[in-house]
Amino acid sequence: MFGLAVYALLGSFGYLWIAIALVLVAAGLRVVGVVAATNVLRGLPRNRTTIGAALADTATEVASALGPALTGTIIAALFTGEIASASWSPRQRSEFREAVTIAGLGLTLVAAALVA
Numbered sequence: 001m002f003g004l005a006v007y008a009l010l011g012s013f014g015y016l017w018i019a020i021a022l023v024l025v026a027a028g029l030r031v032v033g034v035v036a037a038t039n040v041l042r043g044l045p046r047n048r049t050t051i052g053a054a055l056a057d058t059a060t061e062v063a064s065a066l067g068p069a070l071t072g073t074i075i076a077a078l079f080t081g082e083i084a085s086a087s088w089s090p091r092q093r094s095e096f097r098e099a100v101t102i103a104g105l106g107l108t109l110v111a112a113a114l115v116a
Helices: 001-013 015-042 045-076 090-115
Strands: none
Touching: 001 015, 001 090, 015 045, 045 090
């Protein structure tokens, strides 16, 4: 969640902020994800751990699909013209930056809601 917020708010100020955001996201995925999955499995009776593991994996897959879907939808809604064009106009660059910022903040809010 914090990595998304750093990227959305500070990513346009240079690669150092993007690198920090990537480190925070990776740490969050690995540390928090493993701890959360372990706690879910520990709370289940032994004969239900397989179902618990499947549900934890499903939640991970759904969350992994939600990010690109939300980001792509926001970019498609706010960006005019051809995104795969060799050169963008200043207006298109501005639209893209705005769309990425809005998408990053949106994902941060979704992640915060899920954590809460």
